[in-house]
Amino acid sequence: MQSKKTIGILGCGWLGYDLALKLHEQNYQVRGTSRSQEKLDQLRQNGIQAFEIDLTEDKIYGDLQSFLEHLDKLVIDIPPGLRKNPESDFAYRMRMLMRFVQVYEIPHVIFISSTSVFEDREDIPSYDEHSIPNATSNSGKKIIAAEEGIQKMAQKSTIVRPCGLIGEDRHPIKMLAGKSGIKNSDAPVNLVTRDHVNSLIIKVIVGELDAPVIHAISEPHASREVYYQKTAEEFGLEKPVFKKEESSVGKRIVSTISSS
Numbered sequence: 487m488q489s490k491k492t493i494g495i496l497g498c499g500w501l502g503y504d505l506a507l508k509l510h511e512q513n514y515q516v517r518g519t520s521r522s523q524e525k526l527d528q529l530r531q532n533g534i535q536a537f538e539i540d541l542t543e544d545k546i547y548g549d550l551q552s553f554l555e556h557l558d559k560l561v562i563d564i565p566p567g568l569r570k571n572p573e574s575d576f577a578y579r580m581r582m583l584m585r586f587v588q589v590y591e592i593p594h595v596i597f598i599s600s601t602s603v604f605e606d607r608e609d610i611p612s613y614d615e616h617s618i619p620n621a622t623s624n625s626g627k628k629i630i631a632a633e634e635g636i637q638k639m640a641q642k643s644t645i646v647r648p649c650g651l652i653g654e655d656r657h658p659i660k661m662l663a664g665k666s667g668i669k670n671s672d673a674p675v676n677l678v679t680r681d682h683v684n685s686l687i688i689k690v691i692v693g694e695l696d697a698p699v700i701h702a703i704s705e706p707h708a709s710r711e712v713y714y715q716k717t718a719e720e721f722g723l724e725k726p727v728f729k730k731e732e733s734s735v736g737k738r739i740v741s742t743i744s745s746s
Contacts, residue, residue: 490514491514492516493509493516497598498529498534498563499565500656500680501683503520505687505688509691510534512688517535518537519548521539537552539553550586554590558593559595560587560595560596562583563598566628577632579632584636585639587640591641592641593641595642595644597632597644599633599645602623605620605622607735607736608733610736610737612739613737615700619633645698646683647700647739648678649701650678651678652677653681659714659721659723663723664724664725665726666726668727669728670728670736671709671710672710672733673737674710674736675705675714678702678705679705682704700743710728711728
């Protein structure tokens, strides 16, 4: 019987840690990274090889060699950190990492990106996997550049673009409940559950799904007003109140890929 592949997950945050556990349950050899000692301990306790690795602006700290060598697939799931540090060159950090990926000849890189590579507009455009990223924001342009660097430098790459992540007790309604004067009432909601994203990533890993770009969306495209007022009710929270006098700006993220 062929042995299961070795998967590396660079960045075991809320999404990556859950993915690591799911892959371990399926008997994959899993390596995971974190900058948090607590998370590293949790990984080890769950049978996952844990590595403390940090990608800074000009250097990668930690035992990158032991993490990368002999990997069959590498999942990159690290936040760009552009809200806290808008000047950070995320694309450069990805290119720096990819030079090591090339040295260790990793056959397949799965990059967890973002739908912020697409612009919100008044005409509420729809973007699928064939749409050309068109963001004009600082962070959007840097994530586009990161995607392009990985696509150029990897032997094979899969770009996964999740919509806003929800799951367990993580949901934007917690921030919006009871607030008033919220903009973009008619813009469609673009959200996805963590389970849905990780099921897509696992399908890519096992070879059931093969596409250069995958959009991850699982929630219906209801308007923000309809969706969040209904969700507030479900959570037992005070309904948010939306501003009606302005025209809404937004986008609709869709997928041409069947994930069934």
